[in-house]
Amino acid sequence: MAKYLKNADSEWYRQRITGVMICVLAVFAIILVRLVYLQVIMGEKYHTLSLNNRIRLQSIEAPRGFILDRNGRVLVDNRPSFDVSIVLKDARPVPETIGKLARHLKVPPQDLMSKISGSKGVSAYKPILLKQDVGRNSLASVEANQYDLPGVAVNVKLRRHYLNVQGASHLIGYLSEINSVELASGRYPGRRRGDFIGKFGAEKAYEKYLRGIRGGRQVEVNATGQVVQVLKTVGAKAGENIYLTIDRNLQTKAESLLQGVAGAVVAMEPGSGRILALASSPSFDQNIFEGSMSHEQWDLLISNPFRPLENKAIQGEYPPGSTYKIVTALAGLEEGVIDGNTEFFCPGHYRFGNRTYRCWKQGGHGTVNVTKALTESCDVFFYQVGQRLGVDRLAWYAKACGLGSPTGINLDREAGGLIPTAAWKKKRTGIAWQEGETLSLAIGQGFNLATPLQMAGLIAAIANGGTRYKPMILESIKTAGGRLLQQNQPRVVGKIPVRSSTLALVREGLWGVLNGAHGTARGSRLPDIEFSGKTGSSQVIGRKKDDPFGKEEKPAHLRAHAWFVAYAPSEAPQIAVAVLVENGEHGSGAAAPVARELIKTYLRKRHTTNQVARDEDVADKGSSG
Amino acid sequence: MFDRRLLHYFDWGLLALAVLLSSIGMLVLYSAVTAETPAPQKIIFYKQFVWFSIALVAMTIAFAFNYKLLDRWGQPVYVLCLLLLVWVLLFGKYIGGSRRWLLLGPLSLQPSEPVKIAVIIVLAKYYSKDANTRGFTLKELLQPVVLVVIPFVLILKQPDLGTAGLLLLIACSITVFVKIEKRSFIYLVVSCAAVIPMVWFFLKEYQKRRILIFLNPDRDPLGAGYHIIQSKIAIGSGMISGKGFLKGTQNALSFLPEEHTDFIFSVLAEEWGLVGSVIVILLFLVLIVWGLHVAQSCREPFGTILAVGVTSMFFWQVVINIGMTMGLMPVVGVPLPFISYGGSSVLTTAIGIGLLLNVSMRRFMLE
Numbered sequence: 002m003a004k005y006l007k008n009a010d011s012e013w014y015r016q017r018i019t020g021v022m023i024c025v026l027a028v029f030a031i032i033l034v035r036l037v038y039l040q041v042i043m044g045e046k047y048h049t050l051s052l053n054n055r056i057r058l059q060s061i062e063a064p065r066g067f068i069l070d071r072n073g074r075v076l077v078d079n080r081p082s083f084d085v086s087i088v089l090k091d092a093r094p095v096p097e098t099i100g101k102l103a104r105h106l107k108v109p110p111q112d113l114m115s116k117i118s119g120s121k122g123v124s125a126y127k128p129i130l131l132k133q134d135v136g137r138n139s140l141a142s143v144e145a146n147q148y149d150l151p152g153v154a155v156n157v158k159l160r161r162h163y164l165n166v167q168g169a170s171h172l173i174g175y176l177s178e179i180n181s182v183e184l185a186s187g188r189y190p191g192r193r194r195g196d197f198i199g200k201f202g203a204e205k206a207y208e209k210y211l212r213g214i215r216g217g218r219q220v221e222v223n224a225t226g227q228v229v230q231v232l233k234t235v236g237a238k239a240g241e242n243i244y245l246t247i248d249r250n251l252q253t254k255a256e257s258l259l260q261g262v263a264g265a266v267v268a269m270e271p272g273s274g275r276i277l278a279l280a281s282s283p284s285f286d287q288n289i290f291e292g293s294m295s296h297e298q299w300d301l302l303i304s305n306p307f308r309p310l311e312n313k314a315i316q317g318e319y320p321p322g323s324t325y326k327i328v329t330a331l332a333g334l335e336e337g338v339i340d341g342n343t344e345f346f347c348p349g350h351y352r353f354g355n356r357t358y359r360c361w362k363q364g365g366h367g368t369v370n371v372t373k374a375l376t377e378s379c380d381v382f383f384y385q386v387g388q389r390l391g392v393d394r395l396a397w398y399a400k401a402c403g404l405g406s407p408t409g410i411n412l413d414r415e416a417g418g419l420i421p422t423a424a425w426k427k428k429r430t431g432i433a434w435q436e437g438e439t440l441s442l443a444i445g446q447g448f449n450l451a452t453p454l455q456m457a458g459l460i461a462a463i464a465n466g467g468t469r470y471k472p473m474i475l476e477s478i479k480t481a482g483g484r485l486l487q488q489n490q491p492r493v494v495g496k497i498p499v500r501s502s503t504l505a506l507v508r509e510g511l512w513g514v515l516n517g518a519h520g521t522a523r524g525s526r527l528p529d530i531e532f533s534g535k536t537g538s539s540q541v542i543g544r545k546k547d548d549p550f551g552k553e554e555k556p557a558h559l560r561a562h563a564w565f566v567a568y569a570p571s572e573a574p575q576i577a578v579a580v581l582v583e584n585g586e587h588g589s590g591a592a593a594p595v596a597r598e599l600i601k602t603y604l605r606k607r608h609t610t611n612q613v614a615r616d617e618d619v620a621d622k623g624s625s626g
Numbered sequence: 627m628f629d630r631r632l633l634h635y636f637d638w639g640l641l642a643l644a645v646l647l648s649s650i651g652m653l654v655l656y657s658a659v660t661a662e663t664p665a666p667q668k669i670i671f672y673k674q675f676v677w678f679s680i681a682l683v684a685m686t687i688a689f690a691f692n693y694k695l696l697d698r699w700g701q702p703v704y705v706l707c708l709l710l711l712v713w714v715l716l717f718g719k720y721i722g723g724s725r726r727w728l729l730l731g732p733l734s735l736q737p738s739e740p741v742k743i744a745v746i747i748v749l750a751k752y753y754s755k756d757a758n759t760r761g762f763t764l765k766e767l768l769q770p771v772v773l774v775v776i777p778f779v780l781i782l783k784q785p786d787l788g789t790a791g792l793l794l795l796i797a798c799s800i801t802v803f804v805k806i807e808k809r810s811f812i813y814l815v816v817s818c819a820a821v822i823p824m825v826w827f828f829l830k831e832y833q834k835r836r837i838l839i840f841l842n843p844d845r846d847p848l849g850a851g852y853h854i855i856q857s858k859i860a861i862g863s864g865m866i867s868g869k870g871f872l873k874g875t876q877n878a879l880s881f882l883p884e885e886h887t888d889f890i891f892s893v894l895a896e897e898w899g900l901v902g903s904v905i906v907i908l909l910f911l912v913l914i915v916w917g918l919h920v921a922q923s924c925r926e927p928f929g930t931i932l933a934v935g936v937t938s939m940f941f942w943q944v945v946i947n948i949g950m951t952m953g954l955m956p957v958v959g960v961p962l963p964f965i966s967y968g969g970s971s972v973l974t975t976a977i978g979i980g981l982l983l984n985v986s987m988r989r990f991m992l993e
Contacts, residue, residue, distance in 0.1 A: 009757035009804070011925045017803060018922045018934070022915060028945055029911045033904065035952050039862040040900040047862025051876055051896075056859065058852055187720060217848040219855070233847035 054126060055221050056232070063213030064159050064481070066240030068173055068203060070249040071275075071476050077173060077204075079159040083140045086128040089117070091222075092152025102150055105142040106132055128154060161197070161291050167284040169252050171312035172245070172276075172412070172474065174202020175290040191215060197291060202312075203245060203474060206411045210478050210486075213240030239481035246275035246476045246489075254602045255280040258595045264563075264582035265313035267457035268599055271568055271577045273491035274461070274470025276410075277603065279454075281313040306558075307583075315415045318450040319581060322537030323378045323588065324564045325399075325445030327463065327507060329386050330371055332398035334503040338389035341506050344370050347381035351440075358384050358440055375510025376517040378536060380444050387443020392434055395442060396422045401498050403458045403469050404451050409494070410472040418455055421448035446540055456566050457579035460535075463511070464568035464577050467497040467504055511535055512571050522565065525593040530604050532574075534567030534596060536588030560584040565592035569600040576603050637920070637986040643913050644685075644964070644979045648678060650894075650906060651965035657872050658886040658893045659967075670886055670967055673733070677969040681976035688980020692988060697928060700747035704773070707744040710737035711780040724784045738781045738789045739970035742796060743977050746935035748773050749797060753804040754927035761805035764813060770801065787840065788958030792942055799938040800931060840956045850957040853889070857951045861895040861903075868899025886967040888959050891951045906965075910944045920986045929985040936978045 039047070050056060068077040085106065092098045095117070096110075103110035113131050135143070135155075143155055161176050176197040183189055189198060191214070198212070199205035216237035221230040255266040259282035268277040283305070289298055302310055311317065333339045349365035351358045360366065360380040366373070374382035387395060399405060405420030421442070423434035441447040454472060462469045471492040478487040497504070511533040515526040521536045538561040563585030568574040578596045585591025652674065659670045696703075710728070714737050718725035727734040749770055753762070774797040781790040806814065826834070835845075843850035860876035869875070874896040885893055895903045917937030921930045940963055947962040949955030961971040963978075 009759055009927060011930075013759055014927070014930050015922050017805070018918050018930075021803065021934070022918055025911070025914055025918070025941060028941075029907065032907060032945070032948055032952070032954070035949075035954055036861075036895070036900065036903055036907070039858060039952060040865050040895065040903070043862050044865035047859045048865060051859050051863035054859075054875070056852075056855055058848055060848075219847045219852060233851070235848055 055223075057126070057220055057222055059218045059220055059228075061216035061218060061235075061237040062158060063215050063237035064239045065161065065213060066207075066211040066481065067242045068211075069242060069244050070247050070252070071244065072248065073244065074249045075164060076169065076245070076249060077161060077163050080162040081157050082134040082160040084130060084156050084158050085132045085135055085143060086130045086154050086156060087117070088126060088128050088152045088154070090125040090152070092150075098150055098152060101146070102131070102143070102153055105146060105150075106135060106139045108132065133158075134160065161288070163287045165249075165253065166286050166288065168249075168256060169247065169280070170202075170284045170287050171281045171314070172202050172247065172252075172279045173287065174199055174204035174206075175287040176200065176204055177290050200290070202412060203243060205413055207243045207475070207478075210241040211243060214238040241486060242479045242481060244476040244479065245474055246270075246277065247279065247474070248277050248603070250606065251599060251603050252278040252280060254278075255595075255599055256282070256284065258598055259582075262582050262585065262591070263307040263313070264580070264585065264592075265317060265453040266581075266595060266599065267314050267453050267579045268603070269457050269461045269472060269577045271461040271464040271574045272470075274458075274472050275476070275491070276472055276474050277576060278599070279312075279314050279474070281311070281317075283307050283309045285309045312412070312414070313581070313583075314453045315410060315412055316452070317581070317583075318416050318418050318452055319562050319564075319583075320447070320449050320539035321404075321445040321451040321456060322539035322562070322564050323380075323445055324456055324460075324535045324537035324566050325449060325451075326375060326378065326383050326443075326537075327459065327511070327535055327566075328399050328402055328404070329383050329390070329395065329443045330375055330507050330510065331402070331497065331499050331503060332390055332395050333386035334371065334506060335398070335499045336390060336394055339371060339386055341371060341502075344368050345374075345382045345385050347379050349381070351381045351384045353384070353388065353437055353440060356437060358437075371506055372510040372513060373517075375507065375535065376513030376521070377519050378514075378521050383443045384440040387439045388436065390439070390443070392439045392442060393422050393424075395439070396420045398498075399449075401495070402462065403495065404455050408454055408458055408472050410454060411474060415454070416452050418452055419448060419450040445537060453579045453581045456564070456581075457577055460566040460568055460579060461577035462497050463504065463507060464533075464574035466501070467499065468493055469495040469497065508533060508571075515567075516571075522589045522593040524589065525597040527597060527601055530569055530600060531571045532567055532569030532597075532600055533571045534565055534578075534593065536593060537564030537566075538562065538586060538588050539564065541584070557584050560586045563588045563591035565589075565596045567593075567596045567600065569604060576600060631990055632987050635987045635990055637983050640913075640916055640920070640979065640983055640986065643909065643916065644976075647906075647909055647913070647964035650909075652678070653871070654890055654894045654897075654965055655886055655967055657874065657897060658890055660872060667886075673969070674967050674972070676733075677972045680969070681972045684973050685976040685980035685983075688977045689983040689987065691984075692991075693929060693932065693981060693984040694988075696747050696932070697751055700744070700751050704744040704748045707737060707741045708777060708780070711741060711777060713737070715780065715783055718784075724786060726784050726786055733969055735973075736789075736968075736970040738777075738784070738786055738793075739974040740977070741777045741781070742789075742793055742939055743936070743974060743981070745774060745777060745793060745797060746800065746932065746939065749800050750928055750931040750935055753800065753931050757804050757927050757931075759805070761807035762801070762810070763807045764810040767801070767806070767810070770797070786959070787836075788946075788960045791958065792939075792946070792960055795942045796935065796939050799942070800935045803934050803938075804931060840958070843953075843957050853957060854950075854953045857889055857892045858953050860889075860892040861952060864896040864899040864903070866900045868895075868897050868902055871897055873897060887961060888947065888966065889951055890966050891948050891962055894965070895951075907948065910940070910963075914941050914944070917982050920982050920989075924985050924989050929988070933982055933985045936981050939978060940975075 064079055067075055069075050089095060099113050100110050103113055116131050117129055140155060177200045179189060179192050179196050179198045192198060199208040214237060216235045218234045219232040220228045221232060223229050251268060255278040259266060259280055262282060264282055266278060266280045269275065270277060285302055346368055347360055347366040349360050349363050366377055366379040369379045369382045399420045405418055407415045407417045426434050438447055442449060458469060458472060471494045473489055473491065475489045477485060477489060479485050514520045514522050514534050514536065515532060522534055540561050541559050563582040565580045565588045568577040578599055580592040580595045582591040655674055656671050659667045714728050715725060719727045719729055719734065721727060726736050726738065728737060752770055778790050778793055781793065839846040839850055843854045856876060874893055876896055894906060914937055917933060917940065921933035921937065924930045924933060943960055943963050946955050946960045950957055961968050963975040
């Protein structure tokens, strides 16, 4: 049906605009009525409220989530801390109030005055923090004389409490005050100046679960700042509890074993990648990071030559030494440059080009095959395997074993290690790869670098039949009320690309390290648990030139780093361990005993006290709840 | 060739109104930034002065050429504005959780502000072509919807809920003004009513929370709700005669959030009381009626719709901003024209006034 469309003309628009005007007038009428209501009818009331600005906001801090171990044993919780603050507007006369307060707190009044002059520019209505964490006696005294201390308020604040001083410090991490860069980054919504956030370790990695949501109160106060009436309250929401994969007992054991040396331990479940213990020595006290660290304490931490703040398990990069022979053996067997029967003769040295490469055993190992070469750590055998493989094929296998790049563990600042290739060297130094360097590489010296965590991942994969898991430290996340929010699942990140027969030969060699007649770690075997491993010692200075030092007089910082990687039991392994002791010299002497003790602690406990642990667990939860 | 009639028809009254409102704006801004603790931010006042000078030039340009040229130039301007919006999303400065600003040396610009003018121009162009008394059908509305939705989504992404909503309000006002065909209108209302609950269903929890707070600030007693209370205390405590210039306590003690931008009306009402507030509100009313009068006296559709569009922009900003400070409207960052601090806002206001002057002084030029 055709319809006659009348064009819109000026007259039509004129009418519509008249309609618009009526709407506009109506809306403005509402605004004017509201204005009269606020300023005339309610004016007196609002005027009174504005006189002393009676309506204020107080925040309610959210308790931060706890951190617990795999069995629910508490590692980190919160404890109350009583902080004294002052609102200047309410405290007049200020010097007199401060004088009285200083007597109650038993501190010189100048200290408190300096806090006030240090906060110049802060609104007189905003509280200024005078003293954190006052003792119970001072607290009682201040509370009892509150009437005499206008504008003074005591606030309960929850502070982080790390139960085991220096325990798992690197893994758990610490809190520190948020800085302006972090505030501006937008990564910490709802945080403000003066808030504490996780800066390292799990505290940082799981910040968004742990922190909870801050609440607050709208209150009306009287002229001296006392709350007369709470107008509105928004409750705080407690942060979530983080259950780590570590076993607190094993962690403590690892730390006690590293006492007095610099080094790291990583223990892992071979069938899942769960980290059972991750220790780095020396350690530090996490409690001092929240608030009160002095300059001296800080200087001590950063000037310590053993670098306590570094998590050596994931940040420390070391030449893997003879533990790397596992990779060389895998590559050689898989590429067919040797097989299970290939034998080389070791006279204690190997000549290549115009140089002599020595074996660690001066007299030589005689005739060796691959299993014997692993068991006795024969350098000459692996020189020849390396020579046949060439640098790039070796590197390919090393990378397939997870070396040379970060494992992706959910911790900050993880190092990637280094697996050199010919192209890498050319690019880096401009000098072509020398074949002789491949020989050093094959026994884990030279440019090779690996972290203890990477080596733990490697030995765990050997133990479980070749599957590489992403190392995980998070077991689960639960609400403060105990409801499960997230159960972390193991993640396979790759497979060692070798046949099972290859793996079997390597495992046989590693079994011999502890159980063979000439195994390099024979001294560390356990009577009731059969386990396998590989020793290593990595030169701090090159082996190329003849040692300028006699064996014993070498200065401590030039001694070789001691390595030991192991899994236990040899059949159906339940734990894989990597131990590194800086300047520990011999893997067999310094590192293997540490691994043995850990294996003993873990497996014996599992056999005998599994039930006890569970019971204890329940009791723990009950008391900390 | 200069037509002497242009000078004769020049709308001196409108210009005087704009200058008067700007002067009041400078006074209030001076008070807002001087009394601010801990440190007075007088630099803001001087910056605003610079912006007003730039705005004078922008306004002159906006009335100097014949507005009918916008028929041809509107589209390129619109596209340019869209590009700026994309640019700001990619490279804009990140302040307080959103990307809204482009840095131009010491000054910064929000491209979402001039977008409002660009959308008004392209809509006026489209609607003026075949406006009729029956109104626009759904099919005919498709193109305008696309023209509005693109910038709307880009601004929402920043995220800037206030400006995005404002853009939608302006576009709807213009569309309702040129009339929607009856059946199409019913369709639209019914389908909106059906779709909104479904969208709600798909929103995430925090998004729902934000919208609920937006609609009812009392749900957020520590944020928006608290700001509204402080704003109401400020306005109410001004009573009839006000506390006097520079004497506002709410302002001085930083109890007002954003006192030089979003909540500047609270400063005005506290210091100048009912008398001053009513005068300013009436000046805004006069401005809006004036703008509508310009639209009425223009006798060709493009100019009429353009003037209505610009006037609706002023109307909504004034109503939303003042309404918000009084607790009548949701808490959103919409600046008060002429008064709030902000270069982009000042420029947009000036261009708007320039366009109104343009339409007004060329009302005699009939084909």
